[in-house]
Amino acid sequence: MKIFKYLWISVLLASTSCSDDYFDVNGSETAPTTTSLAPQYRIQGAIENTTGTAQYRGMREVLGIVQYGSQNVADYYSETWSSFLTTGRYFLWQNAYVYALPNTADLIVLGEAYDSPNFVAVGKILRAYILGMTTDQYGDIVIGDTYDGKSSMNITPKFVTQEEAYKTILQLLDEAILHLDEESAIGLNQEGGDVLYNGNQENWKKFAYSLKARYLNHLSKKTSGEMAYNPDAIIEACNNAIDSNELNAQKNYGGGEAENDNQPFSANGYGSSRMDFFSDFFVKLLKNPLNLTIPTQDPRLEIIVPEAVNGGYQGVVIGRGLAGESPDDYSLGNGGFYTSASSPTYMITYSEVKFISAEAKFRKGDKAGAYADFKEGVRADLEKLMVPADQISDYMTMLDMEVGEENLGLSHIFVQKYIANVLNPETWVDMRRMDYSDAIYHGLKRPENVNLDIFPNEDDWIQAMMYEYNEEDRNYENMPDNNPYVRLTTPLWWNTAE
Known part of the structure; x- marks a missing residue:
């Protein structure tokens, strides 16, 4: 089933007469967004949509690039960088903007409405995480025109550069760290929804610092300007970050029937x-x-x-x-x-x-x-x-x-x-x-049967993902060049040396 970004959310928000079970996002990782519940009933859904929809989909199509897993058939499109991958049939974009980000936006709005800044913090941390995964796969992305829990939908949102996206991500994390020091009227785990850290604010702060270190570290090729690589800032963030395996940010599964x-x-x-x-x-x-x-x-x-x-x-x-x-x-x-x-x-x-x-x-x-x-x-x-x-x-x-x-x-x-x-x-x-270097990753080679039309030379590797076809159909005036010969082969901003 095709679910179209923004339009789907508009229909959804007009459908609040549906059953309570349908909107119980604290018990389902695929249930849609709604602002009809207090934040303690929304946090689990926000976490699960971040991992079970966005992160999973962000990994699925790149398995053949990073080479952890392989298909049992030859010429599979995600392994040979062809077919659906070159026509925008790749759905991290949908999973991020339809499922995951709206839940974080609602968590922020609800946290503010219920005088609970800790939920605002969690919403911003998860939002930074999703935006980070998304920009790291596409480059320029939509931020300001996304669903924010307050405004009406914009089906032709403007894109921002990856540099601007990174500034927003780091700002969200810094703001979240401050929010976690504030008093909240409702505890993060009041209804058992905090399936990452059981309501521990200090552990959420460590998670935020860990992400800050990760995104600052991506800037290793940047040597000048506001976003220049700064090892001291990275080390400082690491010193405040996750400091044991017990604090790993992980979504656990029960292995049940569902x-x-x-x-x-x-x-x-x-x-x-x-x-x-x-x-x-x-x-x-x-x-x-x-x-x-x-x-x-x-x-x-x-x-x-x-x-x-x-x-x-x-x-x-x-x-x-x-x-x-x-x-x-x-x-x-x-x-x-x-x-x-x-x-x-x-x-x-x-x-x-x-x-x-x-x-x-x-x-x-x-x-x-x-x-x-x-x-x-x-x-x-x-x-x-x-x-x-x-x-x-x-x-x-x-x-x-x-x-x-x-x-x-x-x-x-x-x-x-x-x-x-x-x-x-x-x-x-x-x-x-690391430029796919076999001097770094010894033994690394391009996949067999790789798409030679777009990647004719042995040192040509895929650099970014295509924007999805439904975004191109609806928002082509704002979207960056989505020609596969450009999109798939052009290094992202952080991967361009200065």
């Missing part, structure tokens, strides 16, 4: 068809993450990747599919640590914060500090995956022997961050910032 109670990329999830197998690149990387002459297998391999029916761990080459081979020879994409029914969706984790800090310190020239953060990021991820203590100790010893402070490079940081951020769209940001 489809939306299952991890989207699990066998029973609504995105399972995109995760048929783990990829050849990812499996090989886990078999030798430090790129050693004598390969040393990562202890996370057997936790993340299921063993093939016929034994061993083998991934499918992106774009090739099974090519007539038996699926029993390959590792299924469903059933590992990140792809089981009750696997969480991770928004941002302690390990990512430490890798962000490590990168900032490395770029600043503080190799000792960078290596300490790098090691802590690795340790945090090993502990998150519940690797046995003796294996963690052995792995950390190996890092000291094979890497060490003097030999630490960006490749070490980014490979470990890639392993720690499985199924997080943040990985695509990193790969583009």
Whole structure:
């Protein structure tokens, strides 16, 4: 079913005579927005729409770019950057603007109406998160003309540049941090809706600082002006950010009968068809993450990747599919640590914060500090995956022997961050910032059967996503150039060196 942005919301807001169950967004991640409920009944729906609709869809189509998972058939469009991907049949835009952002807008409005600034803060944090994912996939986006919970709909909204979007994102996070210090008439978890932090304001602040560090870190190619890369600001944000695995921002699933109670990329999830197998690149990387002459297998391999029916761990080459081979020879994409029914969706984790800090310190020239953060990021991820203590100790010893402070490079940081951020769209940001370098991500190659019409050269990689066709049909006068030869190949603002 096609649901059209803005128009759908207008109809929805005129339909308040529907049943209470239909509008119970605290119990459903796909229920629509409404301002008829107090904020404590809206927070869970806002969180679940952020992860279960926006983040999931933001990851689904880029699986073949970041190469975590692979299809069982050759020439699948999202793996070869063709077909629907070149005609705007890609729906993060819809999921962000129809489902996710309206819930954050209502949470802000309701927080203000009920003298509860903590809900305003959560609305702004989630809004910053969604806008960040959206601009990082498209570039220029709509912000000021989106549904705001107060104004009438605008079906021809204006776009802002990605630079302006980033300023708004950082402003939202700064404002949210201040709101979380204010007194609220209603507690964040009064009705059990705060499924991230159970009403703990300090933990929400750490989440906000973590996101601030992430978005500031994206500016690594910017060297001048108001938005220049500032490692000290990144490090400061990291120092106030998530500081343990217990505070990881994650949406948990129960693995129950309801489809939306299952991890989207699990066998029973609504995105399972995109995760048929783990990829050849990812499996090989886990078999030798430090790129050693004598390969040393990562202890996370057997936790993340299921063993093939016929034994061993083998991934499918992106774009090739099974090519007539038996699926029993390959590792299924469903059933590992990140792809089981009750696997969480991770928004941002302690390990990512430490890798962000490590990168900032490395770029600043503080190799000792960078290596300490790098090691802590690795340790945090090993502990998150519940690797046995003796294996963690052995792995950390190996890092000291094979890497060490003097030999630490960006490749070490980014490979470990890639392993720690499985199924997080943040990985695509990193790969583009690193220019898809196989010197950073050893063994990285373009998919087989890639669309040579738009990407004729070996060093041509996809840089952004097409705006959706329904936006182009309705709002072409305001929308940036959506020619696939331009949209898919033009680096985003933060990825353009100054």
